[in-house]
Amino acid sequence: MAGMISEALQDETENGFTERQREVLDVVLGLMVAEGDGFSVARIARAASCSKETLYKWFGDRDGILTATVQWQASRVRAGEYDRQRLDAAQLRKSLEGFAANWLSVISSQTSIALNRVAVSHAATAKSRLGQIVLANGRFAIGERLKPILEAGRNAGLLEFVDSEEAFRAFFGLVGRDVQIRLLLGDDFSLDQATIAADAKRAANQFLALYGYRQGGVKNSGGAGDAPAAGEPKISVI
């Protein structure tokens, strides 16, 4: 399995970056988190102990550096896939809560905030792909990952909807609410693990109340549910 490709000579992994390049991109990521995107290429070179010439040779121009950084982060967080579990009501609820908690912890992380801010800044000028990359690896990636579960829930008679995309968007709204826009605009409100767990449970409850199959639905009523909030996140997206 391993060793199929000579590992010392060609140390590019599937994401297309060498080890040294990944080190540099991690430094860029740190700068983004610390200072937004107001840093110069010289600042990158100083912080990463590399030369500007190398940066331009590797990534073309400044926008190429930022693009590579976003892609590197995107390739790193693609791990973790929900297993095809047998689907009963409790498992479905647990999956929804897990997705919600994970999504909340991601969008409230400093890395996600920094990356989204940079991408939003560059979205105004049409010559940058940053916004598309972040969208593809954030909003749309999690959508494609959750929709199979929603559809499995529908097949199992647990959910009721006509369009999984619309159902997902409702779930997205119930989970995220105003969190992302407030964080992007600099409203520093903390989102600790307990809050995230409670929010995830509430969002799952409300989603099931709206899209659960049972006639009459379930009015949300605080808590009183089984399946305590899942532990650590299983998947990650930008």
Next chain:
Amino acid sequence: MAGMISEALQDETENGFTERQREVLDVVLGLMVAEGDGFSVARIARAASCSKETLYKWFGDRDGILTATVQWQASRVRAGEYDRQRLDAAQLRKSLEGFAANWLSVISSQTSIALNRVAVSHAATAKSRLGQIVLANGRFAIGERLKPILEAGRNAGLLEFVDSEEAFRAFFGLVGRDVQIRLLLGDDFSLDQATIAADAKRAANQFLALYGYRQGGVKNSGGAGDAPAAGEPKISVI
């Protein structure tokens, strides 16, 4: 009523800007919509036919120009207040739909997208108030305007919740879903009036299903409601 204050001599209105200043700020707003915030002060002066010296005299520095622009736009959209109507179920539903439709049309407008992008860009550096201003006049302004209606609905026995802030955040999520982040990141998907009206109706339905007083709640089921979507927006926020 009019003429209480001499109109020719002191043409500052309550927002603190003179007529000429408002003209200039509208030009800045146009530049933001057209080009993000990558324009120079010289570009503003050329587009507005004024001198850079005047700009710096009026607004201090470049960030002051942007701040004044955001404040000017904020002061302009503060008009329109929902009247204290008698509250029955139909009127409540109509109010919710109106709010939702208005909010959707605002956040999908080019002006709002541009302003939010600039504010998000500057939110990384702590030395700019743009993010706070946009938050105060957007997310929080509409919250303070909707919560009295929610509480009136609760007093009338039409709604059931313990915290109006939490209820509002759920409404916010059900209405906005992924719209704002997608638009900010440059996903150009159109949101025409028909779609906005349908989305507003759906959001109001879902909110009432979750927070309506009736035992058992109302499962969302497409449309089939009274009170066709409100016509033009009544209020506006950033």
Next chain:
DNA sequence: TTGACGCCGTACCGTACGGTACGGTACATG
């Protein structure tokens, strides 16, 4: 008429940035 004022247009200045070039070094290959 005269002067003060506010503003426009433009020239100017210092700086910081994106991008390139060059010398020096470590290392790998033959």
Next chain:
DNA sequence: CATGTACCGTACCGTACGGTACGGCGTCAA
């Protein structure tokens, strides 16, 4: 050892920007 390669550090260049200064012009009041 000779040669090539990849990289670091730094110097360099052109430009564009933020911010300031100055001359000129219209307006208004005394």
